[in-house]
Ligand SMILES: Nc1ncnc2c1ncn2[C@@H]1O[C@H](COP(=O)(O)OP(=O)(O)O)[C@@H](O)[C@H]1O
């Protein structure tokens with residue numbers, strides 16, 4: 124088994140008084156795709172946003188327990204440095220209202236890279252890495268907003284790659300895309316996992332089955348507090364779930 | 379299978395008839411209310427045309443190149459043109475914006491972007507911000523003469539700047555600050571959270587996010603606020619009446635007084651018999667305001683096009 128890239132130990136998160144996540148312990152392996160599945164509102168996004176500390180932006184958020192990246196405590200890291208190591212792709216494509224080039228060069232630029240030739244190089248490799256280069260190489264000055272939804276999402280992936288992270292978090296990256304664009308993103312995820320650790324939230328179980336190596340099943344009850352029910356190889360979760368709730372969920376009994 | 383036919387033809391006809399009558403009634407109601415709206419709009423436009431037309435027709439005779447390029451002669455005759463007052467107005471617009479734009483935009487950024495972002499001890503700061511926001515709202519609705527009195531008391535007498543460009547610029551900045559703050563706040567709020575998150579997730583600092591993503595996206599709205607302020611400055615009389623003095627000469631430095639175009643109009647109307655000159659000055663003022671509003675319109679059109687593109 125691969126080294127452990129991300130882990131939490133007895134991790135809980137509160138939005139004010141509301142406990143959104145309780146006692147989550149998980150070890151996410153390096154250079155694998157880990158899918159987080161579960162019904163809507165069970166805390167998948169909240170949990171994902173732990174690893175780049177996006178929850179810091181929300182007033183009143185409090186956490187207990189540990190979250191580690193490469194064995195280091197995430198919460199005592201410099202948050203800017205953390206986000207250079209852990210990139211994120213959001214549910215709705217959110218390119219900046221800037222050119223394709225400036226979108227991809229944004230991350231390197233805010234991290235202090237100024238040299239034109241270095242930036243050019245990063246932009247090209249990142250766009251190639253996101254399987255978008257061939258479509259846009261003649262139009263790098265065009266606005267990122269002028270691309271199709273699927274292209275915009277790949278632009279956002281390229282933008283994340285440009286910072287040279289080792290982890291990429293994806294929060295339902297294909298939720299707003301048509302089936303063909305979705306398929307391209309899924310293929311891309313399988314290519315990216317050669318070099319990156321990928322954690323993807325999805326409520327589409329077929330997608331989890333297609334793209335992920337490991338699957339974490341989150342669930343919640345009337346308390347609305349999210350808990351980790353089961354974490355295992357995707358193959359095992361789908362063929363031989365250990366928990367009744369996992370089985371019910373993947374056989375569609377919860378919808 | 380034999381499904382019983384619940385919608386018998388009779389019942390259907392009745393329903394159809396009823397809905398047809400209903401439709402006619404609703405269409406008539408719509409016609410009537412739209413007619414009333416039109417009438418209202420027509421009356422408003424008419425009133426506006428009469429006012430503007432009157433000013434233009436009576437003022438037209440006195441407007442020519444000489445009127446625009448010679449200074450007023452002063453005195454009771456109201457002879458001469460308006461050149462120095464135009465220049466003084468421009469000076470004042472420049473000075474006021476130089477003071478109020480950075481301050482106002484900075485305050486708005488602070489109020490919006492850092493609101494509730496303070497992690498510990500946030501309650502106190504949050505309620506402080508609420509008070510400041512309330513203050514800005516209130517200031518925006520205060521009659522301008524109050525700003526004038528304040529400017530007179532503080533800048534003209536206490537600080538001894540006298541009736542001067544400086545006093546007028548500082549008082550004028552107080553006058554337009556709430557406008558700039560509020561329009562900038564609104565512009566910042568239209569920038570989607572997803573853009574801020576996208577930037578922060580790439581390892582940008584909060585300030586980089588504001589300066590490289592949020593502010594550029596908000597620029598059209600901010601410019602609109604600034605143009606609104608320019609219009610406000612050009613048409614303002616009360617504030618400058620009590621801070622700028624009334625000299626019709628060109629101000630030599632920050633400490634000399636002067637008169638703006640509107641102030642000149644006020645003096646012409648109150649102290650002279652040069653009624654046509656006053657109307658000519660009024661026409662020039664109206665044209666400048668119309669131009670500014672056209673620019674604002676253009677910008678907000680661009681703005682909404684940009685927003686649409688993003689959705
Ligand atoms: N900013 C927030 N403030 C308060 N509660 C929140 C916030 N974001 C999410 N929640 C709550 O936390 C729970 C988990 O939300 P989320 O992580 O978005 O779930 P999921 O991604 O699985 O649909 C939900 O009950 C949601 O209402």
Ligand SMILES: [Mg+2]
Nearest residue numbers: 167168169294
């Ligand atoms: Mg979610």
